[in-house]
Amino acid sequence: MSDSSTPEMVTIEVDGQELQGPAGAMLIELTDKACIDIPRFCYHDKLTIAANCRMCLVEVEKVPKPLPACATPIMEGMKVFTKSDKARMAQKGTMEFLLVNHPLDCPICDQGGECELQDLALGYGRDISRFSENKRVVADKDIGPLVATDMTRCIHCTRCVRFSEEIAGIRELGATGRGENTEIGIYIEGSMQSELSGNIIDLCPVGALTSKPFRFTARAWELVQQPSIAPHDSVGSNILVHARGSQIMRVVPDRNESINEVWISDRDRFSYEGIGSDDRLTTPRIKTNGVWHDVEWQVALQAVADGLRTTSADQLAAITSPTSTLEELYLAQKLMRALGSSNIDHRLRLGDVRDQDSAPAFPGLGCSIADLESLDAALVIGSNIRKDQPILAHRLRKASNAGAELHFINPVDFDFVFSVANRLIIGPAGMVGATAAVAAALLEANGKSVPADIRNLCTASEVDQGAKAIAGSLQQAPRSMVFLGAIAESHPDYSVLRSLACTIASECGGQCGYLPQSANSVGACLAGAQPHRGVGASTVSDSGRGLAALVEGGMSGCVLLGVEPEADCDDPAHVIAALEDCGFVVSMHAFTTETLEQVADVMLPIAAFGETSGTFVNAEGTWQSFSGVVPPRGDARPAWKVLRVLGNVLDVEGFEYESSEQVRDELHRACEGVGTDTSQHGNCYTTALDVGLMRVADVPIYSTDALVRRSPALQKTGDAASFLARISHAQAAQLGLSDGESVSVVQGDARQVCTVVTDTRVPESTVWLSCGTAKAAMLGASIGPVSLEKGSGEGML
């Protein structure tokens, strides 16, 4: 369809009702809009038309045979009858054929009660089956830990097949065999690889594909549904939480065309399993002489107040999680600042704070999520966007399908589900050179001289050609963007990458945007959970110390809000060491971990996802509030309430809130005028990174936060973190290592035994060793010098 001219409008008549629609539209689109009910199984408004279930047959005047409404374009003057005898006979006939091979055992089917076939069979089916022959039986397939199969129930609508090809971008499902022997599946043994695979559960109109973790645990009519916001990536996908009593049973997507359309990632869908993890903290606890005791809330709060009050302000810190709600982060910083300390940070994976003062107040996407689709070109620096923000990657995929040119500068050649026009795959140090080369090429193309600062950074001459191609593409595209991803953010030269990205963006007439990592990364900046900026990202006179400076300079009192130091920080070992030296540590968290038990003195149990009201600000700047769905476990309380009471106990003014909405509204007023502009320039061109063998790490999709790390189903997928040192074949040959060999990975003072895997996606001088495992946590920063020593165990070389 051309978008330049408005299509001609056509008038038709359906069941005596006059309808208008654009020429070329399918009949079912009009009837759906007019709420005229036509039964269907294979049609889905987000998928291509297959017209293979034949359930939507309707009568059209002057057409001898019934026509499928999903594949019949409207014509001027067309007269349609959806409920005439002829239409009904066709629909009932189709239903009878569909039921020929479908088992009639709804009571033992997990889809029972929310099944499209069951529902329609009620209206279109016969009371008695005329089919007395044997029904076919199809063996079930194991397609991974997330989706359960019952393929005998499959009616071959191919929604799942079309989804995997058209939306997920990986054609892994198919229809094999033919005729009565047709089967839907992946044919080979294995698991689905898509991070959006759970959506086929919702798409499947029957009980053939159901949720494996949810299977046989509840019936649809027992569940209470409440809207909420997914707490993982910065998309803030709209979700519906289904609870039975005080337990969250499952999560399904809610429709919001401007954010997640109708899809959610598997991370958003299955992470709820973590809520009931065995290591949930359900009572306040205090450590005396190295032993933990359960105590009353009052005792614990008093201990915290005493501990904080006796810590001198410059030694007091709050380290907060960017997955905390806006209200929690706002109250945490308000409390800290009231106690005289600006040592508060949420940027747990930030690798470089040198130019933090010139960072934008709103470090978001720089455009709306839906706008990503209409980009003509984009350069993404340091991001595995497909796994980091699956829904944003889906939008980019749509742009790419429409002809957009996507370019990547990455330290690992990640697998994407869209075509990449140019990729510069180069180690961490080279990334700066490659980005500088793109900036220089653009400046030259614009007839400007390249400043010496940028010229001096162009050290990676091997990328020149690619850089010129990227520059040309960005320059010619009417709408282009530059994005900085998670790996860029943890880069020791993030300031330099950002400055260069801003130069590229302004030279190509686009904007520099950011791919925030967590549900509330952007919100945390607005809430004032940063040392150098206050509420609404305002400048403060008394700038405090950020995480890196706190680790470096030490602290004597610390509040951890939702943070697991061993898994949430870029350089866990050093953060843990600093916390061990810290005299008084409070952990406010829904869970407990060995590390927290080791470093903390008081633990306050707080509500987990689904148990508290709150607000997240997503990447595009939309404030999305949600309410609690179930009560917190045990004695756990919503963190905003805990912080409020703590404020009261400490006699701090302005903590008399009665609801989280009150907190939010106060913050919202302070944020008026912040806007969603991300164009503020950086100006840092000095690299901090040496050359040599360099470790580079991504945070695997199911290691990003406390909740997903505790979801058993997600941890069984192929995307779960593994402790492997991936290097190129050439690098392996140079170091005399072979695939599968055990080596010692040495980073600073840390040393871990690890298996070497040769991988064509890794460039020279780079060791790809992901975060997310206990051993990786003990190594050091995600990007930094590393060496691999042959041999393992004692008495090594």
Next chain:
Amino acid sequence: MAEQSTSYTLSETARTEIDHWLAKFPAEQKRSAVIAALTVVQSEEGGSLTTPAMDAVAAYLDMPPIAVYEVGTFYSMFDLHPVGRHKISVCKNISCMLMGADDIVAHLQNKLAIKLGETSSDGRITLIQEEECLAACGGAPMMVVDGHYHENLTIESVDSIVDGLE
């Protein structure tokens, strides 16, 4: 994917032959050659296809493997289990049926002591499970032996054809 562990490599002859077919289609529609490519690989592999062989075809034609599996499982001329040295398909569609195809099938089953879809114990002959119209109704009843049409069959002519197979 890191590295597809494809344990199957297309032979030089197979590649040449597939390239011959590829030349007939537009460069961006390599998948058009999938039936030809599978036929080439199947005949090289002793009459049947394996998953690694289909993966190799998928990689060569730049197709998702599942799309090749779909084609491989759809057509009756592709076999996914090991077969005998010769394949016999007797047409059982309407014209051949009226002209006595059932008797021919019964005779073959008795003669070889196997059922449709099975391979004789000496590994000589496989009777293909099911064959619909092979477009030779004028010569019904008919059968296809290793790709060659034999028409106007009688029990005697079937015997002589089958006995002549090594």
